[in-house]
Amino acid sequence: MENSYKNLDETDAFKQLCTLPPVMDMNTHLTAELVQTAQVPMGEDLTYNYAAKAVDEAILATLQRLADEMAVVDQYRELLGGAVMNGSEQRKVLHHLTRGQVGPIVEWQGRDLGSFYVTQQQRVADFARRVHAGEIRGSGGDRFTHLCQIGIGGSDLGPRALYLALQHGARCRGSQFMTASFISNVDPDDAAQNLANMDLATTMFILVSKSGTTQETLTNETIVRHALQQQGLDPAAHLLAVTAENSPLANGEDYLESFYIDDFVGGRFSSTSAVGGTLLTLAFGAELFAELLAGAHQQDQLALNSDILANPALLDALIGVYERNCLGYPCTAVLPYSQALSRFPAHLQQLDMESNGKSVNRYGQPLNYATGAVIFGEAGTNGQHSFYQLLHQGSDIIPLQFIGFRHAHGDDGLNVDGCSSQDKLNANLVAQIVAFAKGRDSEEPNRVFAGQRPSSLIYAERLTPRIVGALLAHFENKVMFQGFLWNVNSFDQEGVQLGKVLTQQLLTGCTRDAVLQGYAAYLGVLQP
Amino acid sequence: MENSYKNLDETDAFKQLCTLPPVMDMNTHLTAELVQTAQVPMGEDLTYNYAAKAVDEAILATLQRLADEMAVVDQYRELLGGAVMNGSEQRKVLHHLTRGQVGPIVEWQGRDLGSFYVTQQQRVADFARRVHAGEIRGSGGDRFTHLCQIGIGGSDLGPRALYLALQHGARCRGSQFMTASFISNVDPDDAAQNLANMDLATTMFILVSKSGTTQETLTNETIVRHALQQQGLDPAAHLLAVTAENSPLANGEDYLESFYIDDFVGGRFSSTSAVGGTLLTLAFGAELFAELLAGAHQQDQLALNSDILANPALLDALIGVYERNCLGYPCTAVLPYSQALSRFPAHLQQLDMESNGKSVNRYGQPLNYATGAVIFGEAGTNGQHSFYQLLHQGSDIIPLQFIGFRHAHGDDGLNVDGCSSQDKLNANLVAQIVAFAKGRDSEEPNRVFAGQRPSSLIYAERLTPRIVGALLAHFENKVMFQGFLWNVNSFDQEGVQLGKVLTQQLLTGCTRDAVLQGYAAYLGVLQP
DSSP states (O other), X not given: OGGGOOXXXXXXXXHHHTTSOOOOOHHHHOOHHHHHHSEEEOSTTEEEEOTTSSOOHHHHHHHHHHHHHHTHHHHHHHHHTTOOOBGGGTBOOOGGGGGOOXXXXXXXXXXXXXXXXXHHHHHHHHHHHHHXXXXXXXXXXXXXXXEEEEOOGGGTHHHHHHHHHHHHHHHHTTOOOOEEEEEOOSSHHHHHHHHHTSOGGGEEEEEEOSSSOOHHHHHHHHHHHHXXXXXXXXXGGTEEEEEETTSTTOOGGGSSEEEEEOTTSOGGGOTTSHHHHHHHXXXXXXXXXXXXXXXXXXXXXXXXXXXXXXXXXXXXXXXXXXXXXISOOOEEEEEESXXXXXXXXXXXXXXXHHHHOOSBOTTXXXXXXXXXXXXXXXXXXXXXXXXXXXXXXXXXXXXXXXXXXXXXXXXXXXXXXXXXXXXXXXXXXXXXXXXXXXXXXXXXXXXXXXXXXXXXXXXXXXXXXXXXXXXXXXXXXXXXXXXXXXXXXXXXXXXXXHHHHHHHHHHHHSOOOOHHHHHHHHHHXXXX | OGGGOOOGGGSHHHHHHTTSOOOOOHHHHOOHHHHHHSEEXXXXXXXXXXXXXXXXXXXXXXHHHHHHHHTHXXXXXXXXXXXXXXXXXXXXXXXXXXXXXXXXXXEETTEEHHHHHHHHHHHHHHHHHHHHTTSSBOTTSOBOOEXXXXXXXXXXXXXXXXXXXXXXXXXXXXXXXXXXXXEOOSSHXXXXXXXXXXXXXXXXXXXXXXXXXXXXXXXXXXXXXXXXXXXXXXXXXXXXXXXXXXSTTOOGGGSSEEEEEOTTSXXXXXXXXXXXXXXXXHHHOHHHHHHHHHHHHXXXXXXXXXXGGGXXXXXXXXXXXXXXXXXXXXXXXXXXXXXXXXXXXXXXXXXXXXXXXXXXXXXXXXXXXXXXXXXXXXXXXXXXXXXXXXXXHSSSOOOEEEEEESSOSSOOOOOBTTBOHHHHHHHHHHHHHHHXXXXXXXXXXXXXXXXXXXXXXXXXXXXXXXXXXXXXXXXXXXXXXHHHHHXXXXXXXXXXXXXXXXXXXXXXXXXXXXXXXXXXXXXXXXXX
16 A cells, blocks of 8 residues: 555546636525535534535535545544554654544554553643642642743644633633743743743743754753752752653653653644643643543544545545645635634644645655645634735635634623624624625725635534644644645654754854854855 | 826836846855845844845846836835825825824824824823823722733734833833733633733723724723723723724723824834834833834835835835745745744734735726735744744745844843854754755755745844834835835725624624524525
8 A cells, every 4th residue: 555645636536626617606606505504513513614615516526536536534544553654754643542542552562552642641630630739849849830831843832722722711610720831932032031920939841842852942941940940949840841751851850750752643743642731731630631632532533434524624625625726725814713712823834834835745756736835824803903904805815714603711791782792703703704705896996805715614612622622633634634635744844854954053063143144154154 | 196106017127027037046146245245234233134035136126127117215205295195095194204204294184293193102101101100090099010902903913013022121121111911802702811810900901993993992992891890990090092083982081091093094004103102101111112113213214215225125025026926926924033023923914914915906906916925924943843844845935034133132041052042043043044045955855955945134133122113114114115016005904894894784684693503694684
């Protein structure tokens, strides 16, 4: 099987797909009836609606054939079964196991990897209980009330997005045990500003680096250890490590506790491993985190359906490929109508662009078609007062992914002018979908909206921890399926390596001068 | 003059521009010598460097001819002189006057508008002094120590980005007088979560809406007034209004104080008016805000130079048009290597996409060329661990705008492995520019970097308030010049109006039900 993965443009279905007549007028396409039928359940109380996508039955049927011809669900099964799907790094891809057993048990070096992840989770849960009970305290004897995660990239964006997504809801249901902040950037202002706002005596730091060699994270660890010592606190009593068992950080003595991950869970897919789980369990308790995992697990199971109308992640992926490769759209905007999801687009930006921003296939051959799109977005209604102008009337068409909820985390807000804040939020959401699709004619040319802007809508009753997990897994699986369709390795990131190598040369090979002098000097060094 | 604005593609210079041979190999183009010469001073200690842009002397000469042929500096002079440059709304465009007199005095209805803006600024400064001195206190007798800005779009993004840009530096120099938070979204969780984290007795709210009719802002005002009353506090003693003199909010009795703006300063260009100035002056003092204004004013003066090599905003605009319209690039990434600028890209996203995301020219005629690009970005080094993979190895080329500083706001960080955090930050910055331009060959195809990714670099010694103001104005002026080049009205935003109209229909015309029911019901209402 391994050498049989096809390129997208080698398939009959894709060749046919781009010759099908496109949906020409969304104004007639998008009807009240279609809204009721053009949707896929994502488990109880969560739905993927594609009524406002420019796909009709002929296009959908061809997308189904494309999925079948490329055997993308079989590829997912291979991945679940422990195949080396990250070929360039010779690694399995096992993040699904961090939230449950979807496929067979995967063993490696005599270890059941699923139970390895579960064990780490249980260790975190036990540890969190002792912290919340006040059994584990800071070196000055204070209870820990605050967390600070030190990590970058996948060790920061996913956990941070999930923390923000869960925080207000957790507080409303009385399960916020600790608050959290984040140090990621090597910019010294990031650590300095965070430290200035913290009571170190009550803060537990979670140091996250799989390799244990991330420059930014190790630098910030040293700064934090120094700050703790300056206040007479013992760093070893305030720092946790989340790392691989074979990393230089896997050194018990320097840390209060260590939790482990392995090479089969990539950074951007690690939010449900100890990378996100340590922070989220300490902040909100093991029960809430278990709900999140259950929500993610359910999406992982749905992703096994070979019928694309019963597999929302696959359908979403296929429509995205149609938009990217047949219609030629270069970007996708993610627009959650929920302030709690304010950093979810930033996480998806990494997840998607780092996974599928590739130009060679899994055999290293150059590709003749576009792969990953630019992903960006902000929470609605904020985005409406910002970049939506271009989305409505700009010269390029940008496909949209809306996310909405019937109710807020807390109450739905005061009734002002006869309706609650949440009513207003949702009226805006629905109005935007309709405006983007249908547009508007006007006598005044600058008030004409061409419409024909396709969007999908994922909606639920409320952004519970289960739904947060489901959203996370939905997009992870969408990105995975798109990688299969484009025939790229979605699980490596060689594009970040060159910068690291050059940075190291700069730090060792030339003087550290003002920005321009460093720039010029470095080019001088490079010149023959 | 008014009917003489040309479309970009009607000019001889543009027709020639796209036929010039492009810079084929950035590997040989980008040299240490070029880094020293391919730059434009932006006043003392700030420089725009375009060595890593794919432009040579022939292209630059043609860009100069394009600027001359379209008379873009003359158009800027017209704007400064009070011409109605926002034609669709029949408004002048006067945000430059909020930071100084660049052109002639502009009078309107017998009033010198420049001195109107200055007067508002002085009123804010006087007010802030009395607050800082404890002369003005909350209704419970407490000193005000915290600010909460209630606004959305331009009343939120710019002020928030500037607050974050200035905060750590202000603290380091001892001029942070008050802290600040922001309520923007109509999502009730935004207000609820913010309010839960505040001591209302010591909080001053700044309500910002030029029209006084912004749905989100008025709804949040009601929520805040209710919360204050619930705690026995008098809302009129805790709320400021920043609004137009003819707005429904311009009602002294309900507010502790009101500061005014007018229709000639658009929301996304209003950061240096009372919209941003009230918050920033209260937070950091009048002196610091005056430095910011001086930095912005200096860029406004530089933008008068007709020589594009002495006009950094114009050169930046022209290179962007070359990349967009001759090379066909659909996006631009903004990458500040400074955590303090973490939300600056979100502000630029509104500034640029809302201004130039247009499809008709200033006479309402459809355009046959691309206008505003998608703008996105995050602070470096964070972005390196996220979407840079696609920037390096994705199938599309995305032009890049780097911003860097020799020193941090505070100290440059501990020496770890022989160099400070700031050294590491800058080594990363320079390494990325070089990696994007020059790429790398490799035996392993997935480790090949094609290079040829163009970038510019704006750099300074330190992110002082003056430099923050300069960066803000640079990008405002760049966006303005690009609007002139594309012959669009950069100062209206009809694309946000349709959503507002449809939202209102939804809130009045159909039941406020679950998201899907609202969606379907609304489409049912729309159907004939």
